[in-house]
Amino acid sequence: MKYLNIKKALTAWQELQPLSDKDRERLNRRFTVDFNYNSNHIEGNTLTYGQTEILLLFGKVIGEADVRDVQEMTASNVGLRMMTEVAAVKENPLTQNFIRTLHKTLLREDYTVYRELPGGVQTSYVIHTGQYKTRPNSVITRYGDRFEYASPEETPSLMTDLVDWYNKAEQEGKLSPVELAALFHYRYIRIHPFEDGNGRIARLMVNFILTRHDYPMIVVRSRKKSEYLEALHQTDLEVGSVPSNGAHADIKEIKPFLKYFNELVATEVYNDVLFVSEKDENVWWYDGERISFRTPNYTKILNAMRTQPTLTLADMKEITGISIAAIQKLLDQLIQKKYVERGEKEGSWRVFMTQ
Secondary structure (H helix, E strand, O other), X not given: OOOOOHXXXXXXXXXXXXXXXXXXXXXXXXXXXXXXXXXXXXXXXXXXXXXXXXXXXXXXXXXXXXXXXXXXXXXXXXXXXXXXXXXXXXXXXXXXXXXXXHXXXXXXXXXXXXXXXXXXXXXXXXXXXXXXXXXXXXXXXXOOOEEEOOOOOOHHHHHHHHHXXXXXXXXXXXXXXXXXXXXXXXXXXXXXXXXXXXHXXXXXXXXXXXXXXXXXXXXXXHHHHHHHHHHHHHHHHHHOOOHHHHHOOOHHHHHHHHHHHHHHHHHHHHHHHHHHHOOOOOEEEEOOEEEEXXXXXXXXXXHHHHHOOOXXXXXXXXXXOOXXXXXXXXXXXXXXXXXXXXXXXXXXXXXXXXX
């Protein structure tokens, strides 16, 4: 859509309402995988997109996978479902207890972190689920400087301010849902109330706010992590380094992040529109990317893979009418892009692209 913006994207989205049950299920299935994969991948989870899809949709672990990453991804999906259910009860205000419960759901249980200090000295500390931090936390920015978040002592009062502000602002209706979500995200990140899991909570809370106002939920894509962090960094420069100032920033002070967030929401919503409405058999989707194949041969192969339990190259040739040499070349490209992969059984395939 030329000169895409939120207004145009939302107008296109509204024109599709009400969605059919089939389209709603297709969107939900796609979002479940995309959101959990990307939100956790940003934080270092090593499961592939394909592993995430098989785990969340079929409850299976394929290939080599770190146990903690599997548990983390499963818990993330439980948190997503819990958030969606709570957001649906729109008459209830946001509470700190909900945020702490969401955190406990994501992290599951207390665990110990071990660190090596300069000079080889070993230290450790416990991450407590559902509890605000008891130790100062900070981040080393991409530019090499240390950026401090709110202290443990001021965190409870700043979180009270954040939740009270949100409930009041939502009632007043002066800010749009997108502005509310962007400002909540920024203020929350400046507090960084927990010792771990803050980014994942922030991205869940963005969607909590959007879905409460009947907006489509969105995904911060891991492949665009640098844009996300840069928008936050540029906003930090505008607001200043004092944590309490960041925790009380107003909408005019977060222009860099708001600009980024507006573009993100517009893009994600319009991609939902395309995903539901576009009827081109050669257009497929993978992790939020629209892939338009120049030749229908890809689609012939992908459809064969989706409909046949096992498929040799000779089978593919018979079904599609494509030469084995051409099939092998197309397969190599699909595998390289991680759009498909071979299954455990001889001749079986997994397709991670959707239409």
